[in-house]
Amino acid sequence: MRYEAPTTVEAAVSLLSAEAGLAKVLSGGTDLLVQMRMGMMEPDLIVDTKRIPGFGDIVEENGGYRVGGAVPSAELNEHAGFTAMYPGVAEGADLIGSTQVQGRATITGNLCNAGPAADSVPCAVAVGCVARIAGPNGKRDVAIEDIPQAPGKTSLEKGELVESLFFPAKPANTGDAYLRFIPRTEMDIAVAGCGISITLDDTGTCTAAKVAIGAVAIKVLVVDEAAQALIGTKVDEAALDALASACSAAAKPITDKRGTVEFRKEVVGVLAKRAAKIALDRAKGA
Amino acid sequence: MGIHVSTKINGDDVEFVCDAEETLLDVLRDRLNLTGAKEGCATGDCGACSVTIDGRLTCSCLTLGAEVEGREIGTVEGVAKGNELHPIQQKILDNAALQCGVCTPGIVVAAKALLEKKPDPSEEEIRYWMAGNLCRCTGYDKIIRAIQDAAAEMRG
Amino acid sequence: MASSTGEAPESKGTHQYQPRDFKVVGTTPLRPDGVDKVTGRARFGADMNLPGQLVGKVLRSPHPHAKLVSIDTSEAEALPGVKAVVTRDDFAENEAHHDILCNIMARDKVLYEGHAVAAVAATSRAIALKALKKIKVVYDILPHVTDVDEAMKADAPILHDDMFTHGVDPMPTTASNIAGRCEFGHGDVDAGFEQADIIIERNFKTAATHQGYIEPHACVATVTSDDYGELWGCTQGHFVLRNVSASLVGMDVSKLRVTASEIGGGFGGKTTVFLEPVCLMLAKKSGKPVKMAMTRDEVFKASGPTASSSMDVKIGCTKDGRITAGFAEVRYQGGAFRGAPADFGAMCAFACYALENVKAIGWEVVTNRPKGAAYRAPGAPMSVYAVESVVDELAKAIDMDPIDFRLKNAARNGDKSSYGPKFESLGLVETLEAAKNHPNYQIPLGPNQGRGVASGFWFNFGGETCSTLNVNQDGTVAISVGTPDIGGSRASMCQMAAEELGIPYDQVRAIVTDTSSLGFNDTTEGSRVTFSSGMAVIFAAREIIGKLCERAAMMWDIPVEAVKWEEGKAIPAGANAGDFEPLTLAEIADAAGGTGGPIAGHHEYNADGAGVSFGTHLVDTEVDPETGFVKILRYTVIQDAGKAIHPSYVEGQFQGGAVQGIGWALNEEYIYGDDGKLQNAGFLDYRLPVASDLPMIDTVIVEVPNPGHPYGVRGVGETGIVPPLAAIANSVSDAANLRMTELPMSPPRILKAIHQAEAAE
């Protein structure tokens, strides 16, 4: 296995493109190194992105934030501007593993590892995050929900890597939140998760919403029916019940060592309801 | 085939050669004889291998040796200043906050990083910060008290 | 920390309890190994390296049950850098340790996923792993069984065709997975149930759990060409390890020296051998030192977890709360070989109660899982969980406070125990009274919150022990013990020696010696070390005192009978009182060269007279009715320690045991797929409790002296894990207004139970 730490994104792309064997991008490495250690993956080339200028930066852009592909979640959570704008996204990132893991793990890696239970992804999806992908054919921007395809599988082409994630400016009266369920209080993979963004008008009526659920399908799901359940309402109990039902109905989970189908379907609805209440409070500026 | 790496460990310049697959933990333990960091799981779930890289707490088992070129590493061996124990080390002893002691190096490194970031953490903040450091002997009670005591002493 | 002291009953044991005013015992000095452990200098199993050492790795079966048709190692042996490969062919049959032999290296069959089939020593880890892939193993796959109830069925796949159930008369003539049946009790349970006003009968299940020590098994071994071996590694019992390993490898015991490294937790899991004989064999074959360490998934798949269980309990009581009869039938699977602790489970089930009619039956079963090892009070937590759950339900049914119910039926001095012998001295009632009076028992509960109580018991034992104390020329004292220190026992040894000799704690230093420096010592297990090694230290110190008095008598030229030892000094007594200035230990030690040479004390014995230890736990929980999540709000451990030598480490044992129990009750479990493979062989999905899961764990040390120990010490390590399973189940059942009968009470199980209870209403 070779280890390379290029200092330009072009060099990274050409290394990834030229490798005939298995090439993997290393930013935080908290999934990759475990997979290698357990013998689940034997890459021929590892491309470390942390030496590429910009990959470790969080910068303001058009009223929103561009987060470099190698920014660890601990750093994201220390960024006062970002956490004030998108507390739900930051909280999701803050749930990835331990304090130690957060010192390395990146949202980009969480996304590109394509695990259905990735904690930082549902809320990032809900707030409309867009990934900038660099590749042999230049750069392209893609809504992040289109990147994971199935466990371990992404829509990235050979030679491509995610350079940064763009979180657009937050509309007025908008709040976000993410909740997940785990059997302990920390250190577990989500059994179910829900990220949600709610926008209100001046009268407190929901005008826009986006709901994404995790760990209940082969990838993070955007649930339009759930958003529709909120839009046009004051996000009252009836709307929240409809939201919960829509999420439970949309979930297509499996039974495994972490939870059962019935449990996941039910709890994802509970989480959606609870997350919506938090997002609502945030939208109201409470 | 080896990768040559120049780095700083506990303030001292260190050079080593490692294979691409080797983790920082492998390098510390097997090449540099710094065996304070332990391999409890090799998957980032136990925290016994905790170190700091450029001041940030992380698991050395989740870092490649090759990645630390030019970085500054802090390990448990560098926490005491000579024979003078760091308050967290002393308070762990005073509180009997260890039984077997295998998780203790990771606890020391993680708690020190917490107190540098947050001088007056609540019990809940301590518990969540330390959630990645498994201890099977103590039930954590005395560890949490030791960190609270160390925090109080360091605040003066 | 509150404390209560009970009356010391008359001693019947070998060693008399003598009340005294302690000076060092009961204080909390810093442990001698402390600084090394907080600075990273302490050397654990994997921290030792020898010049030119190789790396050893084990090839493990991917199948839960298969015939081992052939193993071809030729390609692996040909790989550059590979220095030795071992398989079953390298180990001779061994009648005395047959099961251990079959477990460390599979013979005719592999019996569980992870069963060792070969091992390699190579110049690097990478080459060793590559070599494992080049070993060709032909398996003839057999049907498997991992569930205890399934394994007992007549048509279950049979693991051992020579296993005929012990304890059934006549012994069956067809092989089965039932290794044995046992029965304990007295009286007539049928007649007892006749007298009951209310009878509750339930079935329970508990999952297998792992000791979960943070340090994986590790060792480094070297064997010279003239067959002298040395082994360094983490173990709870290096003398037992030496004897077993020497036997399996075919060495004289005297030629193998084993040094116990610092040990990163054991809880029973490091009382046997796994890697060590293999490591020695690789070292012998390669002619080089070999180091081996398990990965975490190997620890889960191939070391020894505890038993899973399936249990039926039936208890009857009168309206006023007197238990008239108790019956339990427990079925434990302990993995692929004999040894599931069903006997201890049956013995402990009703140990808290003085019953006229009691019967407990235990079934010991084998399945295609790793060979179980001891885990803290082996066998007791499960059966006590079942019994204490039904007890709780009975108390509720007759509307009686659960502590009052227990007090009404509690075993007291002179009562016949449920496993036979009369109790000589026990502190159960004291723990129950302390629980009832504890402020945590009075705190009002909120919605979805519940309170649980449970008591538990462990026998404790002593065992073969010896210890040597050497007086140094400067008057300090070196203690050699043969029992590895896992929880701070070296500090306790120093305290007891200092107490006897009358010198300060910091002038005594204890080490755990290697196997060549002391006679045989039993393993650190069964809560025996502070009791047994401690007593050896006390008696060795007393021997030293005798010698010190002799030397002083010589220096003063008076009869030794006229010298007494007080507060660290020899004092002329009787007719000579006041004639000479007292001589300190340091002064006598300094003069020792001229008065007969070095001064040492030694004691060797079978430590009998261990005192039973009872505990009562209180726990408040809150259950999220929408997700089934359980939060532990507060937790209180009350246990009889006899006499706490180092109260902080006693509290630590209470707290650690309780939290292991919390893990067992709520989330920890071995999860098997239909394929017979373990699905959660890592800390991520095995789910030990983490710091944020827990509140502070309050403790109360009760001290009812053990009449069989000069200071009254009882072992404290194991009892702490016995009550939590039931205490938490009772608390959760109270919070959610239902009855949980399966462990772990993971959120999906609780939520399902909540829905079932709703549907039933």
Added chain:
Amino acid sequence: MVQVVLSGIMKTAVDDQAEIEIEAKNIKQLLDALARDYPKMEPYVKKGLAVSINGVIYRDSLYQKIPEDAEIFVIPRLAGG
């Protein structure tokens, strides 16, 4: 003669008797006599047993004296974690 109660797995080895009488002055004599008089007991004796004399459990002390009127239980050899 001492009265001995065998519990657990061993009860069937003494033909399900609640109590048996054995001539023994110490633990070794007791165990030897058990193995001699009740051949089915031999494997248990070989594997190792513990003996309770008046409530004190002895795991290894073979020559521990047994008083005439002692209450004797033979139980499995204790182990622990």
